Amino acid sequence: MNTSTISHVIQGNCLSRFSEKYISERIDLTFLDPPFNQDKEYSSCNDNLPEYEYWQMMEQVCKGINEITSDGGAIYFMQREKNTEYVLQCLHKTGWVLQNLIIWKKKSSAVPCSNKFGKHYQIIAFATKGMSSRIFNRLRISPPLPANYKYERENGVYLTDVWDDIRELTSGYFAGDEAIRKENGERFHKQQSPIALLLRIILSSTKIGDIVLDPFAGTGTTLVVSEQLGRKSIGIEIDLENVKCIKNRLKQISKSDNISRFYNDYIYTEKLKEIWDIEFAPAIPKKEEMLTLFGK
Numbered sequence: 001m002n003t004s005t006i007s008h009v010i011q012g013n014c015l016s017r018f019s020e021k022y023i024s025e026r027i028d029l030t031f032l033d034p035p036f037n038q039d040k041e042y043s044s045c046n047d048n049l050p051e052y053e054y055w056q057m058m059e060q061v062c063k064g065i066n067e068i069t070s071d072g073g074a075i076y077f078m079q080r081e082k083n084t085e086y087v088l089q090c091l092h093k094t095g096w097v098l099q100n101l102i103i104w105k106k107k108s109s110a111v112p113c114s115n116k117f118g119k120h121y122q123i124i125a126f127a128t129k130g131m132s133s134r135i136f137n138r139l140r141i142s143p144p145l146p147a148n149y150k151y152e153r154e155n156g157v158y159l160t161d162v163w164d165d166i167r168e169l170t171s172g173y174f175a176g177d178e179a180i181r182k183e184n185g186e187r188f189h190k191q192q193s194p195i196a197l198l199l200r201i202i203l204s205s206t207k208i209g210d211i212v213l214d215p216f217a218g219t220g221t222t223l224v225v226s227e228q229l230g231r232k233s234i235g236i237e238i239d240l241e242n243v244k245c246i247k248n249r250l251k252q253i254s255k256s257d258n259i260s261r262f263y264n265d266y267i268y269t270e271k272l273k274e275i276w277d278i279e280f281a282p283a284i285p286k287k288e289e290m291l292t293l294f295g296k
């Protein structure tokens with residue numbers, strides 16, 4: 001695929017950018033994956049702010065996004081489970097209505113705790129502007145059959161609020177090919193989100209032509225997936241090196257960024273072809289070949 005025409009990358013602090021004309025027109029979905037304030041190494045921001053200051057900033061961000069979101073538009077706010085109550089308060093105070101608290105269960109081992117249960121998930125709060133979603137596509141997936149089930153399911157199951165089938169890009173072996181790496185083999189960005197996660201969010205809460213915002217864009221996973229699904233997207237990222245990475249990623253969609261490998265996971269979704277028009281999928285075979293490929 002050539003240089004992107006429907007994705008837009010802005011370098012800067014998202015807090016001061018929401019009022020810009022082309023951002024403020026109408027956002028249909030936001031993926032909010034800020035630094036979690038856990039003292040991780042970021043070259044362009046402080047990830048160790050006083051708690052009060054951090055949540056004030058998050059409130060400003062959520063309020064700013066709410067103002068530019070279409071009625072019924074969605075936000076998916078990802079955070080550590082430890083911060084669940086702050087996330088819920090923050091969304092509530094800034095005009096969002098909670099729809100689901102999604103549990104993204106990790107594939108890697110739990111973080112051990114000596115005086116409480118080990119931690120094995122991250123939260124993603126899904127909320128809307130107004131009481132109900134303008135778009136909500138009920139996806140069907142086909143997870144492996146539990147051991148006590150006798151018969152195969154004929155057409156999968158509806159997705160619930162527990163997501164345990166998406167592998168995080170953790171260190172070492174698990175990060176696999178999808179993790180962008182420096183020449184020395186180290187991961188370029190330690191918080192890179194998986195393609196499969198954004199695919200699920202964007203498919204659930206948008207239709208073709210909608211506008212997706214990622215105010216803490218990092219390596220641009222949101223834009224890379226939006227582009228392939230025919231959604232317009234805007235990414236804001238403070239770090240210049242990350243901005244360059246996003247532009248590179250969009251210039252040529254790599255094999256590991258290609259969403260087509262996940263098509264079969266959603267094959268039982270009603271009207272899948274309406275929300276995932278494979279004509280938009282770049283660098284993959286033409287429609288007729290795809291139909292053969294996906295056995296439809």
Ligand SMILES: C[S@@+](CC[C@H](N)C(=O)[O-])C[C@H]1O[C@@H](n2cnc3c(N)ncnc32)[C@H](O)[C@@H]1O
Pocket residue numbers: 012013014015033034035036042044045189191192193194215216217218219220221222236237238239242
């Ligand atoms: C958790 S990472 C996002 C990772 C992203 N989901 C991905 O797939 O690569 C958060 C990003 O926000 C950026 N950032 C931090 N403060 C920012 C701000 N005020 N405005 C815009 N970007 C910011 C950081 O540089 C970092 O890349």
